[in-house]
Amino acid sequence: MIATRTPVSRRFSVAPMMDWTTPHFRYLARLLSRRALLYTEMVTTGALIHGDTGRFLRHHPAEYPLALQLGGSNPSELAQCAALAEEYGFDEVNLNVGCPSDRVQNNMIGACLMGHPEKVALGVKAMMAATSLPVTVKHRIGIDGRESWEDLCHFIETVAAAGCRTFIVHARIAVLEGLSPKENRDVPPLKYPWVYDLKARYPELEIIINGGIKTFDECHEHLRHTDGVMLGREAYHNPWLLAGVDSEFFDEPGPVATRHEALQAMLPFIEDELDRGIYLSNITRHIMGLFHGQPGGRQFRRHISENAHRPGSGIEVVLDALAKVHHPAPTPAREAVT
Numbered sequence: 001m002i003a004t005r006t007p008v009s010r011r012f013s014v015a016p017m018m019d020w021t022t023p024h025f026r027y028l029a030r031l032l033s034r035r036a037l038l039y040t041e042m043v044t045t046g047a048l049i050h051g052d053t054g055r056f057l058r059h060h061p062a063e064y065p066l067a068l069q070l071g072g073s074n075p076s077e078l079a080q081c082a083a084l085a086e087e088y089g090f091d092e093v094n095l096n097v098g099c100p101s102d103r104v105q106n107n108m109i110g111a112c113l114m115g116h117p118e119k120v121a122l123g124v125k126a127m128m129a130a131t132s133l134p135v136t137v138k139h140r141i142g143i144d145g146r147e148s149w150e151d152l153c154h155f156i157e158t159v160a161a162a163g164c165r166t167f168i169v170h171a172r173i174a175v176l177e178g179l180s181p182k183e184n185r186d187v188p189p190l191k192y193p194w195v196y197d198l199k200a201r202y203p204e205l206e207i208i209i210n211g212g213i214k215t216f217d218e219c220h221e222h223l224r225h226t227d228g229v230m231l232g233r234e235a236y237h238n239p240w241l242l243a244g245v246d247s248e249f250f251d252e253p254g255p256v257a258t259r260h261e262a263l264q265a266m267l268p269f270i271e272d273e274l275d276r277g278i279y280l281s282n283i284t285r286h287i288m289g290l291f292h293g294q295p296g297g298r299q300f301r302r303h304i305s306e307n308a309h310r311p312g313s314g315i316e317v318v319l320d321a322l323a324k325v326h327h328p329a330p331t332p333a334r335e336a337v338t
């Protein structure tokens with residue numbers, strides 16, 4: 001099974017997003033692109049070790065290539081969770097050093113760790129000793145009080161010395177005092193040249209750029225300076241974008257020609273999930289963006305919003321919603337997204 005897996009490339013990835021990159025969204029994303037690397041939501045080491053491990057790590061084999069993102073800083077716990085990532089079949093284990101929420105700061109998780117590069121290095125080293133999977137780090141270009149170029153280079157060099165070869169860089173600082181997590185994704189200015197300069201200074205490292213990227217043209221520009229692009233919000237709100245990824249970045253045909261085809265292909269999975277007792281609305285909220293900007297798209301979303309939460313709602317809600325959108329002739333994905 002491992003031998004037949006799609007090779008892992010970080011040239012194009014979909015960002016980890018709490019409550020958004022759930023198994024249901026990831027299943028849809030995979031129907032649209034075979035090659036985009038997908039990330040789970042962040043799972044804390046505490047939740048994995050002391051909680052319902054199987055539930056937190058649950059995913060469908062169709063989702064591969066798939067990276068597990070961990071939140072934590074205790075080396076032995078990180079090591080234990082990295083081993084679990086391998087045991088459960090993930091392709092990569094990623095450490096979150098970018099999340100600015102208070103809740104996680106109090107537990108030394110996320111962006112506050114940018115102020116403790118040695119701690120991150122110890123964590124990475126422990127993870128690498130516990131698994132043969134690639135161990136990667138997703139971080140910011142700084143945090144308030146530690147936002148100089150020298151601070152960033154010190155962070156990268158310290159963590160690289162522990163063995164990390166891949167850095168996914170959200171190209172803005174996180175302000176830990178005074179901004180909400182949402183504001184921290186918009187307010188601090190994006191500084192793409194900093195990420196380009198990291199690649200120029202450390203050519204031996206794999207540097208992936210993230211933050212505010214929306215179009216393939218922007219992706220191509222970033223790829224002139226870095227090894228890969230990671231898109232978050234745009235991929236979630238406009239998932240059809242992903243249908244162009246395989247041809248645009250991997251020179252391979254995309255798996256589906258139309259949005260209808262993608263949703264049709266998802267129906268058996270939705271039915272299986274309903275059979276497992278998952279509420280329809282927990283699945284359908286992640287497909288709301290599929291007909292973004294399309295004739296009938298609003299009716300599609302309205303039908304789902306008004307009906308999917310009703311007790312006993314089943315697959316017919318999705319079929320009725322699908323009937324409300326115009327079924328176009330297949331278009332090349334690039335034309336469809338730009």
Ligand SMILES: Cc1cc2nc3c(=O)[nH]c(=O)nc-3n(C[C@H](O)[C@H](O)[C@H](O)COP(=O)(O)O)c2cc1C
Pocket residue numbers: 015016017018019020041042069096097098099138170185210211212213230231232233234
């Ligand atoms: C709803 C939401 C949840 C997020 N959760 C996580 C997370 O669990 N781990 C993480 O590293 N980043 C998280 N992020 C940040 C994204 O991974 C990404 O770095 C950020 O949104 C910037 O990329 P974008 O402009 O392409 O969205 C989250 C972002 C959003 C919008």
